[in-house]
Amino acid sequence: MVAESERTFLGLDLSTQQLKAAVVDNNLQIIHEASVMFDSDLPEFRTHGGVLLSKTNPNVITAPTVMWVKALDMLMDKLTVSGVDFSKTAAVSGSAQQHGSVFWQKGSEKILASLDPGQFLHQQLASSFTVNNSPVWMDASTTVQCRQLEEAVGGALKLAEITGSRGYERFTGSQIAKIAQAKPEAYKNSERISLVSSFLCSLFLGKIAPIDISDGSGMNLMDIRTKQWNSQLLEVVGDNLDEKLGSVVPSSTDVGPISSYFVERYSFDPSCRIIACTGDNPSSLVGMRLNEGWLAVSLGTSDTVFLWLKEPKIVPDGHILCNPVDPEAYMAMLCFKNGSLTRERVRDSCAESSWDIFNQLLDSTPRGNFGNMGLYYDVQEILPFLSGDYRFNKAGDRVAKFTSLEVEVRALIEGQFIAKRAYAEDIGFTLGKDTKILATGGASANKAILQVLSDVFNAPVYLQEESKSAMLGAAYQAKHGLLGKHSNYVEVTSCLPPPRLICEPYADAAEIYEPMVERYRKIVSSLIK
Numbered sequence: 001m002v003a004e005s006e007r008t009f010l011g012l013d014l015s016t017q018q019l020k021a022a023v024v025d026n027n028l029q030i031i032h033e034a035s036v037m038f039d040s041d042l043p044e045f046r047t048h049g050g051v052l053l054s055k056t057n058p059n060v061i062t063a064p065t066v067m068w069v070k071a072l073d074m075l076m077d078k079l080t081v082s083g084v085d086f087s088k089t090a091a092v093s094g095s096a097q098q099h100g101s102v103f104w105q106k107g108s109e110k111i112l113a114s115l116d117p118g119q120f121l122h123q124q125l126a127s128s129f130t131v132n133n134s135p136v137w138m139d140a141s142t143t144v145q146c147r148q149l150e151e152a153v154g155g156a157l158k159l160a161e162i163t164g165s166r167g168y169e170r171f172t173g174s175q176i177a178k179i180a181q182a183k184p185e186a187y188k189n190s191e192r193i194s195l196v197s198s199f200l201c202s203l204f205l206g207k208i209a210p211i212d213i214s215d216g217s218g219m220n221l222m223d224i225r226t227k228q229w230n231s232q233l234l235e236v237v238g239d240n241l242d243e244k245l246g247s248v249v250p251s252s253t254d255v256g257p258i259s260s261y262f263v264e265r266y267s268f269d270p271s272c273r274i275i276a277c278t279g280d281n282p283s284s285l286v287g288m289r290l291n292e293g294w295l296a297v298s299l300g301t302s303d304t305v306f307l308w309l310k311e312p313k314i315v316p317d318g319h320i321l322c323n324p325v326d327p328e329a330y331m332a333m334l335c336f337k338n339g340s341l342t343r344e345r346v347r348d349s350c351a352e353s354s355w356d357i358f359n360q361l362l363d364s365t366p367r368g369n370f371g372n373m374g375l376y377y378d379v380q381e382i383l384p385f386l387s388g389d390y391r392f393n394k395a396g397d398r399v400a401k402f403t404s405l406e407v408e409v410r411a412l413i414e415g416q417f418i419a420k421r422a423y424a425e426d427i428g429f430t431l432g433k434d435t436k437i438l439a440t441g442g443a444s445a446n447k448a449i450l451q452v453l454s455d456v457f458n459a460p461v462y463l464q465e466e467s468k469s470a471m472l473g474a475a476y477q478a479k480h481g482l483l484g485k486h487s488n489y490v491e492v493t494s495c496l497p498p499p500r501l502i503c504e505p506y507a508d509a510a511e512i513y514e515p516m517v518e519r520y521r522k523i524v525s526s527l528i529k
């Protein structure tokens, strides 16, 4: 076995658009990184932004399950070519886009346990899924099933009280219920059902991995207080669902040794441990070493806002999840579906597909955008439940177009952050003079965008040294999980530098944006009506 100072940890992130991985050393410093972009590296699956849109129903959004498996084959090869010595890897963990589901064909666990190291995973697992295209978090086609879950327990707020969220279309409970109703044979023939995170974990483990409590709270099926499945809700979804889902475990659980496939094919040491994988937002909380007082804003494919909570509470719009670091604590989360891909759409139409030009346009308009406001939803938004583009001028009239490209760009960015502030306040977050924002995700590389975030929240914005917090959270969790129950996460990560201050709000920020938040609330309530 390798000396403690020489050991490394592997963390992966299977997000919407890509699979990425980092190998960190014993001091949690990145020594290797690699990624596979689904659209460009795996064009044979014909995804756009990592997903497939149904031709008949815009609310049905999926991703080919086997594409994720093939991406792992490619990623492992890229890491090998870049010189990773897997024999030093002491533990592996992962994160993944939340809520998506993988339906394992009967007999697939046996295949997972006896994989031939001479062949790729995707060749051997190609027919292991009863549903070839996994429903993903962008899907919004299960409103009927959401209402069924809510009714079963006495209403939306009751469901939120038990599971941390009212019925949300992308949550896995309603997604599984839809499969059970629309494709009963596929449901019946599913030996097990995984989340995307526990699916990734299963590939490394060589058997179906348990779901962790943090990602498990994004299903509308688990009681966030007892950390057990709610039997009443499982019954509504389908027969024998408890057997198909298996058990739930705390997020840093050591779930077993790495499978012999990885030992033989990539020379992992057989003593390498697999630590439960979790959702990308919980994993970001781990990677950002978030603690109380900070508000995290992730600007990835989706935009999310989250914070550490000591106690659970009921939120009508938003989610309470079990905490991935401290199983006794919780996290609050808001998710906005139209994040980076909508920013890319406006960048392409207004700024010649260049972030530099986009930023010049953004910086050439004043805070408050001359009273213009915009809401942009390429796909059915979660918060608020709207789709399409909405532009309003200073007089409050809805207009088809703004007068200039720079107004359009600022309207998009201001509108996105004003929404985040309004919903964060609605779930009880109080902005004060001590509020600090920690940003992460792909778009956190953009300082012009972060300045608007800082102004809208009237709070300073900080960044970690590394922006891929979900992937790093997985690598840190690998070490934390390996050290076991008695390891202290704060101590494990104490070798990492503190976040850096990136921007501070302008003096007039509160005066400009507080009225705009109120205006936004009025616009949304009239649009929803």
Ligand SMILES: Nc1ncnc2c1ncn2[C@@H]1O[C@H](COP(=O)(O)OP(=O)(O)O)[C@@H](O)[C@H]1O
Pocket: 015, 016, 017, 018, 299, 300, 301, 302, 340, 341, 343, 344, 355, 440, 441, 442, 443, 444, 445, 446, 449
């Ligand atoms: N300089 C930039 N300005 C704004 N957005 C950016 C910039 N660089 C990357 N992005 C956005 O980051 C997104 C990917 O974010 P990332 O966090 O890696 O995604 P995921 O949520 O899939 O993990 C891309 O879709 C891209 O629009």
Ligand SMILES: O=C(CO)[C@@H](O)[C@H](O)COP(=O)(O)O
Pocket: 015, 016, 017, 096, 097, 098, 099, 137, 170, 218, 279, 280, 281, 300, 301, 302, 303, 304, 335
């Ligand atoms: O649905 C949610 C959270 O509830 C999304 O945040 C997904 O977890 C997708 O993550 P990204 O790929 O955008 O990071």
